[in-house]
Amino acid sequence: MPERIQNTGVATSSDAELLAQTAIAVRAASSGLRERFGDVVRYETREELMHALAANDDTVLDILRPRLEALRPDAHWVGEELDGGALPAGEWWVVDPVEGNVNHLHALPEWAVTATLVRDNQPVLTAVHLPLTSETYTALAGGGAHLDGRPLHVSGTKDLGLSIVATSQARPDEDEKVVRRVGSSITEMLIDALVVRIAVPATLHLVNVAAGRIDAFWQFAGGRADLLPGALLVAEAGGRISDAEGRPWTLGSDSFLAAAPGMHADAVATLSR
Known part of the structure; x- marks a missing residue:
């Protein structure tokens, strides 16, 4: 049995289906971002950089946010991906529309789209999609971690x-x-x-x-x-x-x-x- 993050065994029977639908939403939202990838985006000021980052975020969120809100209408939404600290009680969608956004702008391949449902400050489920490789990593509290449906296991290294x-x-x-x-x-x-x-x-x-x-x-x-x-x-x-x-x-x-x-x-x- 994997070591839990505090008490993450809080998933319900319906959360497995919710995770499947979350993964579908994340993959769908990634398509526009994949189309924007290619040439290095040049910027000369902080303002131009922030504008380019926001354009990528908006491309994903325009698709992802409505889908996730439809899946969990009563869940709250964390609006700033750089924020830290505990959340108020209840359910929250914690989303990074472009995890590795600067890499995307520089035509580097290390970027992804992520969505995590947090319940009373414990992550319940997550989906991470890598558009360039079409890989989707998923995890469900108490239900294991998977890559495109195949179980994941950490290394056995001891040294x-x-x-x-x-x-x-x-x-x-x-x-x-x-x-x-x-x-x-x-x-x-x-x-x-x-x-x-x-x-x-x-x-x-x-x-x-x-x-x-x-x-x-x-x-x-x-x-x-x-x-x-x-x-x-x-x-x-x-x-x-x-x-x-x-x-x-x-x-x-x-x-x-x-x-x-x-x-x-x-x-x-x-x-x-």
């Missing part, structure tokens, strides 16, 4: 020195204290791990942890939308979720760690130095 690990940048304008903490953690992992991968976005690393391709992922700070999908996927694939010091992870935590069970303790020790 951090033989591990591929990864980290990501939570946001461009991060606090300097957090940036320095990220830098020092990368140095420590470069000493202890076999290979360290550093790139955005978080979700693309986390689906690889769930699939057993990468052994651990950590991040300091971060929004709900970039951590919740992968957290549920990894937990349901048998991985361990905590903060960087090994304590239970919540939406209010200031760090995040997802790892194969056999090397979780070693990763915590490295990140706690």
